[in-house]
Amino acid sequence: MPRTVQEILAHADELARRFEDYEPTVDDERDAAAFVQLRSAVLSRSEAERAIQAAVDHARASGYSWALIGSMLGTSGEAARQRYRHKQQA
Numbered sequence: 001m002p003r004t005v006q007e008i009l010a011h012a013d014e015l016a017r018r019f020e021d022y023e024p025t026v027d028d029e030r031d032a033a034a035f036v037q038l039r040s041a042v043l044s045r046s047e048a049e050r051a052i053q054a055a056v057d058h059a060r061a062s063g064y065s066w067a068l069i070g071s072m073l074g075t076s077g078e079a080a081r082q083r084y085r086h087k088q089q090a
Contacts, residue, residue: 056084 052073059069067077069084 053084056080 056069060066065077066081066085070077070080073080075083
């Protein structure tokens with residue numbers, strides 16, 4: 001359903017009014033430490049994935065099989081190959 005310019009402007013005015021009238025309460029506050037902890041965990045996971053990728057690349061370059069690599073990763077060799085092969089440099 002198309003909206004008219006007038007409806008869009010009225011909606012924008014309503015949102016602006018709600019924003020200007022908003023007064024946060026204690027219940028609106030969130031623990032920032034929870035966000036910092038989550039961000040840190042995500043960064044750690046990303047660093048771990050890069051380290052795993054580098055180790056897989058090195059293992060493949062050293063002649064190790066996908067089956068052995070998969071067993072080290074707790075998965076099948078085929079699953080390891082599908083996940084890590086595309087990132088490996090030729």
